[in-house]
Amino acid sequence: LKNLLALLIVVGMMIIVDFDDFFIKFHYLAFSNMNWVFSPTSNPIINLFPDDFFAMLFGIWWLFTILLLSLIQWRINRYLSRLI
Template sequence: MAWLNKGRDWLLWLGLYLWALSGTIIVTINAVWLYWVNAHLQHLGSLVNLATGRLMTNYLQLLAYLNFPWVGKLKMTDFTDSTSALIHFADVKGLFMLDYAVFILTSITTYYFWRRLKRQQQLWRFVLPMQTALWVPPIIAAVMAVNFDQFFIYFHELLFRNDDWLFDPLYDRIIIVLPDTFFLQCFVLAILVLEWIFATYLMIGKRALKSL
């Protein structure tokens, strides 16, 4: 039965990492404030002859479609999309739904894992795994810093099996107000959030180790 317990522990650790990653994604994709900052500083609305408030309305309509299962059709007040763009946004929505499902499931397993370690006074076990995990976000950041455009392309090729993400500004004006700089900032935000989660668990583990 030892192998069974070991396998269960591996799954619980995997669940913890997936919880941190999926939670980070949720925080990042719903960082409306970040888009608002970009809309103001880059005057994105003026690129498509829209006031910033009107642009934000359209952005929130897009997020509502991507976030909520009951919103079955993408409809933005001032943007129409080509067939390929609609297919791409539907693919993105599918990934969003998967991420939410993973987060809900791993929230349960992570809570169970946490309670078990706390009850057994083994929260110190977070130390080594989190020390290792802390290296991952900086490595990703370094890869991004070398060539973000290429990184962005690889990212899409990894997640999508088609080229529908290659929008044509003539037909899909929404891409004009979704600049690469905004997506770069989203990745940076995600890296910072993920690093904070790992650092928090490391701090908890070290405190538990000192109390032994």
């Protein structure tokens, strides 16, 4: 759990540096059929959500995940310290 938490922190910091590149690579890996690519002319919904919106959503998810894993790790450490 500690290693996963450290990995998420390091990867998150790298993603903050270049979110656009991460966003594209993630979608290439997650959706091999290219259904995630929208054309602004034929799909006006893509203009509704700017790139910063998705960066903000990722940041919120990342912080929530880090906090949740930290809370779980704290509870485990607290439980184990009571056993000793």
